Amino acid sequence: MKGVIETLVQGLVDSPESVQIDEVSEDGGTVYEVSVADGDLGKVIGKDGKIANALRQVARGLAGPEGRAHVEIRS
């Protein structure tokens, strides 16, 4: 599942080689911690956080109806 988030983040940024996703299990849910190059931060957050929120929606879907997932953008 991490691969889906990773592919999307790599597609959004100018430096895909700098993308790192850490998958952390927390309280029965999954947290995807996303790191990108400094210059790419805006590209994964978006205006009013729109892109980051879309990544969260996708992650929630991937967790299934019973699961929980969250995406955190590391700055």
Added chain:
Amino acid sequence: MSVDARAAEALNFIKKMIDAGDLGATARVSEVVEDGFEIEIDGGRSELLVGRGGNALDALQFLVGIIVNRKHEGKVRITIDAAGYRRKHKEALEAMALEIAGQVIEHDQEAELDPQPPRDRRIIHNVLKEHPDVYTYSEGEGDRRHVVISPKKD
């Protein structure tokens, strides 16, 4: 860059994403029109891309749109379906529209539908566009905008 070429690029990206996530699904370009295209993802765990009420699917469509359009001049409209979600939703809306059209004719009285997003309203307008006995229009603003189905006057 042609719409076809961009559709091929989007398909490649989606296939890469399916493989990376080990979703075991297949993807194909199901429709290409002048200003956009649709990609269908099916099988495997494709239903995980849909989310509650299509939330995850709308988000995925938004993201793939950015990813595919960012490298090129001009935007194309990208639609993504997964596990037949949009197709079934469309079929349900069409069936409802036709049923209500029947009632409108029977009672010779127009019917106001519940507010809907533009995409859903377009489906209703389209399915009744050629109908001999009713016509449709939208009214209301913003979140209140809805379709009205009205009997044609002789």
